[in-house]
Amino acid sequence: MNIVLVDYGAGNIQSLKFALDRLNVDAVLSSNKNEILAADKVIFPGVGEASSAMQKLESSGLDLLIPELTQPVLGICLGMQLMCSHTEEGDTLGLGIFDVAVKRFKSDVKVPQIGWNTITNMKYPLFHNIKNNEYMYSVNSYYAALCKETAAQTQYGLNYSCALQKNNFYGVQFHPEKSSKAGSQLLLNFINLNL
C-alpha cells in the first residue's frame, strides 16, 4: 500500500511518520502532486497557525488538489480544521470539504485545551474497535462545531466535532499519533479502509 503524508511545512510531521513506523506501515512524506494523486491513502497533518499554513498550501497549489482527491484522506488537527469552510484563526478560508466553520473556544475554559479528553458518538469504520469514552490527546484552541458531518464528539465547555467525515474525507481534531494504543488503532483503521 502506498501512503503519503502531505508535507507542506506545517508542523511536526515526523511524529506521525514514527507512529506509522511503529505500526509497520510504510509512508512517504511528499508535497509532490503526482505522488499524492497516486497514493492509496493520504494523511494531511498540521499544527501551528491556520492562515500561515493555508498560505503554504496555496503557494504549492495543494489547496486545489486536496479537495479533488478520491482516495481516503485523513486530516489531523490543523489539517482537519483547514478542510472545513472557514476558521476564525486568522480569519482564514478553508478548503471547504467539510461544511462547518471552526471557532475559538470561549474563555469559560482554558485555551488551548491540552490533554486527554473522551470521545463519544463515534461513527464507523474509522472508530472500529475503539470504545465509547476512549481518551485521545488533543491540543487545540479552535474547534469545529457539531454538524451533519460529525463523526465523533468531545466535550470541552461545549460539545464539538472531534472527528468529521464526508465521503472519502476524514478528519480528527486529536492526535492519533500521540494517543497511545487507541490512537494507533485509529490510524490502523484508516490504513485498512476499503473504498
Next chain:
Amino acid sequence: MLTKRIIPCLDIKDGRTVKGINFVNLRDAGDPVELARQYAEQNADELVFLDISATEQKRKTLAVLVRKVAQAIDIPFTVGGGISSVDDVAILLQNGADKVSLNSAAVKEPELINKLAAQFGSQCIVVAIDARQINGQWMVHLVGGKVPTKLDLFEWAREVAKRGAGEILFTSMDHDGTKTGFANKALARISEEVNIPVIASGGGGNLQHFMDTFIHGKADAALAASIFHFGEISIPRLKKELKNKQITIRI
C-alpha cells in the same frame, strides 16, 4: 471530560537520566528512552525531558535523544533546558518533540515567546517558571533556582500568557525535593490570573499531594521526578487511586 495529567519529568545530562534533590546531588536513574517507554506503558499522560548538560555537544546530543524518544513512544513529550533561540526550537520539533519548554531565555528575552508562538503556534510553547518566596513575595528565579530576579511570579505568569505561551510549568523552589506537597496557593492564584493550562511541579510525595494540587491548587497537570523514577509511587496505582477519589483521570 478533559483529564488531569500525570507527568514524569526526566532530567537529562549527557544523554542519561538524572534527578537531584533541590537540584544538587545527582543520582543516575537510567536510560531515558527505556524510561520513556516504561512510562508510556504505565499510562503516564505526557513526559518532560529537561536537559541540564552544559557541553558544546549539547544541542546535537539532545536532538538525537529526542528523535529516539519520538520513535519509541506514542504519548506527547516536552523538551526543555537551555533553549534560547528559534533555531533551538525548530531542531527539537523537527526531531519529534511535541512541545518545548523555555525558562531563562524567556526572562532574558520575553519577545522570544512571541516569536516562537507566531512561528510554531502557542500549543507547543511551554514557559517554565521557577520561583520561591522572599519575604512573603513569590519571586522568579533562574539557573535552577539559584539566581533571583526582580520578577514577581504572578506578573510574569500573566505576561508569558499574554505573549503567547500555551502552558505554564510552575516549580516552587521552596517545595522542590521536599515531598511535602505542591505550592497550591500560588498555583491556584496562577490559574485565576491566566487562562492557559498550569502544570504543578515541586513537592509531590504522596497520593494526597496530587489530590490536593488538582483540587486546591487547580492544577491541570502535576509533574514529579524521583518519586516515579525510584518507584516510591507507581503511576498506575496513583492514577487508579486518584480516579477512585473522583479526580478526572485517564486509566
